[in-house]
Amino acid sequence: EAQVTQNPRYLITVTGKKLTVTCSQNMNHEYMSWYRQDPGLGLRQIYYSMNVEVTDKGDVPEGYKVSRKEKRNFPLILESPSPNQTSLYFCASSLGPVRAQSFNNEKLFFGSGTQLSVL
Amino acid sequence: RKEVEQDPGPFNVPEGATVAFNCTYSNSASQSFFWYRQDCRKEPKLLMSVYSSGNEDGRFTAQLNRASQYISLLIRDSKLSDSATYLCAGRPGSARQLTFGSGTQLTVLP
Numbered sequence A: 001e002a003q004v005t006q007n008p009r010y011l012i013t014v015t016g017k018k019l020t021v022t023c024s025q026n027m028n029h030e031y032m033s034w035y036r037q038d039p040g041l042g043l044r045q046i047y048y049s050m051n052v053e054v055t056d057k058g059d060v061p062e063g064y065k066v067s068r069k070e071k072r073n074f075p076l077i078l079e080s081p082s083p084n085q086t087s088l089y090f091c092a093s094s095l096g097p098v099r100a101q102s103f104n105n106e107k108l109f110f111g112s113g114t115q116l117s118v119l
Numbered sequence B: 001r002k003e004v005e006q007d008p009g010p011f012n013v014p015e016g017a018t019v020a021f022n023c024t025y026s027n028s029a030s031q032s033f034f035w036y037r038q039d040c041r042k043e044p045k046l047l048m049s050v051y052s053s054g055n056e057d058g059r060f061t062a063q064l065n066r067a068s069q070y071i072s073l074l075i076r077d078s079k080l081s082d083s084a085t086y087l088c089a090g091r092p093g094s095a096r097q098l099t100f101g102s103g104t105q106l107t108v109l110p
Helices: none
Strands: A004-007 A010-013 A019-025 A031-038 A042-051 A054-057 A076-078 A087-094 A114-118 B004-006 B011-014 B019-025 B031-038 B045-050 B055-057 B060-065 B070-075 B084-091 B104-109
Touching: A004 A087, A010 A019, A019 A031, A019 A087, A019 A114, B004 B084, B011 B019, B019 B084, B019 B104, B031 B060, B031 B070, B045 B055, B045 B060, B045 B070, B070 B084
Parallel strands: A010 A114, B011 B104
Antiparallel strands: A004 A019, A019 A076, A031 A042, A031 A087, A042 A054, A087 A114, B004 B019, B019 B070, B031 B045, B031 B084, B055 B060, B060 B070, B084 B104
């Protein structure tokens, strides 16, 4: 089954304790991305990757790191989590890259989300 | 001003009603618009792409109005199962990624 797998589903941690949220897709997608979702603010992009070893900052990258060593995996790393990073996180992927009128390339498939609480 | 804006609602409508949402975008060069559906605390799922000529999928119709810079989603004959948050997304200008609106919450009442 084609899917984006995110783990863990729920995570409670304390300030400053490094954590990693894993994301894996089995659709051979080039494009992967991380979002956080907060009430009233919608989905905000943290980082994205156009392909292996290519990553770029999104709108809210501060406090996060990512890596793309393999096409299928795109982990999100919080080196020193803080309470303002408490949020619902989604990983997503799409065929990519963007081409004119290529709706299929841009359709995003999301993981089931990670609810992170930083105390 | 946000690049993509939506009325957050909530919209409460009776079963069988027709309801429409709009989503405005600020960058006139924006391309590639989509509507996503999100159930409470779950992942967004693609509902429809929005083509320049408009498109229809069963009870759902999506339209793009470039002159006024908005996209719309029309739901006819609302079902209880349509209750969800609807997110619009667009790709501003030459940007490489989609920008999402904050979502419009719909509740269909029996």
